[in-house]
Amino acid sequence: MxxxxxxxxxxxxxxxxxxxxxxxxxxxxxxxxxxxxxxxxxxxxxxxxxxxxxxxxxxxxxxxxxxxxxxxxxxxxxxxxxxxxxxxxxxxxxxxxxxxxxxxxxxxxxxxxxxxxxxxxxxxxxxxxxxxxxxxxxxxxxCAGVTAWNALFEGGRPIGKGSRVLVLGSGGVSLIALQLAKAAGAEVIATSSSDEKLARVLAMGAAHGVNYKAVPDWGAHVAREFGGAHKVVEVGGVGTLQQSMNALASEGEIALIGVLADGDPPHPRQLMMMGGSIRGIFVxxxxxxxxxxxxxxxxxxxxxxxxxxxxxxxxxxxxxxxxxxxxxxxxxxxx
Ligand SMILES: NC(=O)c1ccc[n+]([C@@H]2O[C@H](COP(=O)([O-])OP(=O)(O)OC[C@H]3O[C@@H](n4cnc5c(N)ncnc54)[C@H](OP(=O)(O)O)[C@@H]3O)[C@@H](O)[C@H]2O)c1
Structure with missing residues (x-):
């Protein structure tokens, strides 16, 4: 063979x-x-x-x-x-x-x-x-599908109808999470480095798109413009975690998945202020x-x-x- x-x-x-x-x-x-x-x-x-x-x-x-x-x-x-x-x-x-x-x-x-x-x-x-x-x-x-499932539906804060879910970038985990979240009745906010990819993500059913290169403080933007995320599908890691904390709605959860982005470690103040939590996901x-x-x-x-x-x-x-x-x-x- x-x-x-x-x-x-x-x-x-x-x-x-x-x-x-x-x-x-x-x-x-x-x-x-x-x-x-x-x-x-x-x-x-x-x-x-x-x-x-x-x-x-x-x-x-x-x-x-x-x-x-x-x-x-x-x-x-x-x-x-x-x-x-x-x-x-x-x-x-x-x-x-x-x-x-x-x-x-x-x-x-x-x-x-x-x-x-x-x-x-x-x-x-x-x-x-x-x-x-x-x-x-x-x-x-x-891998990608089960990780997305775990992030959204397992643990103490599963999403459901009316939840707002933030997915980072247009990779495999994030786009499957978008599809699962939509099917569960959630509103999805997506980021990407590319407007062309954002257009494709919106066509897949995301309610809002944010170009994370053009809007470097996309976390605060998500909180201010869209009411914040009850769940963040966090595929960036250290380099995006501060923004993900800033994006949280009250008692939102960051499903910590990936290591795509380097950067400065986050300050956890915003997590505390929002009653947020971080849950590690391993497939x-x-x-x-x-x-x-x-x-x-x-x-x-x-x-x-x-x-x-x-x-x-x-x-x-x-x-x-x-x-x-x-x-x-x-x-x-x-x-
Ligand atoms: N913990 C686990 O169980 C688990 C399971 C699966 C995956 N992972 C991890 O999760 C991450 C994603 O995996 P994947 O397989 O979905 O990757 P992938 O398909 O290779 O995703 C690549 C996409 O990620 C986006 N991206 C890159 N840097 C980014 C940044 N700084 N901020 C936001 N988005 C960024 C880009 O989207 P745009 O081009 O749209 O900007 C890029 O196209 C990886 O770090 C992987 O190791 C972990």
Whole structure:
């Protein structure tokens, strides 16, 4: 079978190479999957650069956490899946439900990666995909989709009808969050560095758009002009956190997700003044992935795919996702 790999000590996605690896067989409790589509997440660049949490890769590794495909075979003792089932991997293989479990994470160089024609996963880390999604759409869900779900609906301050939700930038997590929030009856405010992208985000249903380059104090702007956010989908991190605090409505929550922006650490005064809170998000559990897929089917949500590439074009897909024209999800599909 064909697989893309990163070498030990990889320093970037320019080191990707295609390889032929032996066909796989599922052992007891395992599921053999033939992925049909994959999607790229910001963290996949950190893995390729040797800058993910585990540091540099110590041996060649198949990358990517996100893929969706068909079950080819199941190992002894597996009763929840059968050949032909449409499935995705769970980003965290060992977090079934409840409090966070930091176990094996797909595509980090230690757990299996999805960017291959065959992958074996433990059955506990496999989730059936929403019937309404194509392969490419389903491949957007394991990381970006579940993260957006967790940010909006889990924890002590879930959003609902009438909530105001602020999403930062037009990346995968933010645009799926926009779609989920809209479907839940929330009003969405979106930021972007590009007016052209903002126009696309407004066409997706955001009520308001703010260019964060043109309006550097976009946090106060959101509070003043739109009444503040009950939830901020915070993908910037240190560099945007002050503005996100300034954007809060009373008792709003910042779902702290990303690390896209460097900058000065925030002063927490505004968080205190607004009775706000910050909740750390690390993707989510198998149970959250199941809830997300059910919600996606119920609301016929189609995740935003900005560009699609073939399996042999994986390096070009990475380059696109890294570049300025990236919008929503960049997807790879099997030819
Ligand atoms: N904690 C978790 O569980 C988790 C899960 C998934 C992702 N993440 C993190 O969340 C972040 C987003 O991930 P992603 O996969 O959605 O990324 P992505 O698709 O690569 O998003 C890229 C977009 O982010 C926007 N952006 C960049 N710098 C920004 C800034 N300073 N302020 C606002 N927006 C900015 C840009 O939008 P415009 O071009 O419109 O300006 C850019 O197009 C990453 O840091 C990723 O590592 C964390």
């Amino acid at each position: 064909r697989a893309w790999q990163l070498p030990a000590g990889s320093t970037g996605f320019d080191k990707l190479y295609q390889d032929t690896l032996p066909d796989l067989t599922p052992g007891p409790g395992e599921v053999l999957i033939a992925p049909r589509a994959w999607s790229i997440n910001y963290r996949d660049f950190a893995v390729a650069a040797g800058k993910y949490f585990g540091g540099a890769l110590t041996e060649p590794a198949v990358p990517l956490s996100d893929g969706a495909g068909e079950v080819l075979a199941v190992g002894e003792g597996v009763t929840d899946f059968a050949p032909g089932d449409r499935v995705q991997g769970s980003f965290f293989l060992d977090w079934a439900d409840g409090p966070q479990v930091m176990g094996r994470a797909l595509g980090d160089g230690k757990a299996p990666g999805m960017l291959a024609e065959q992958v074996v996963l433990p059955a506990q880390g496999v989730v059936k995909v929403a019937d309404s999604l194509s392969w490419a759409e389903a491949a957007c869900m394991p 989510g559990s198998v149970a959250m992935a199941k809830k997300l897929n059910k919600f996606v089917d119920a609301h016929q949500i189609k995740p935003p795919i900005g560009a699609t590439f073939g399996f042999d074009e994986a390096p070009a897909a990475y380059a696109h996702a890294w570049g300025p024209d990236s919008f929503g999800k960049t997807v790879i599909v099997r030819d």
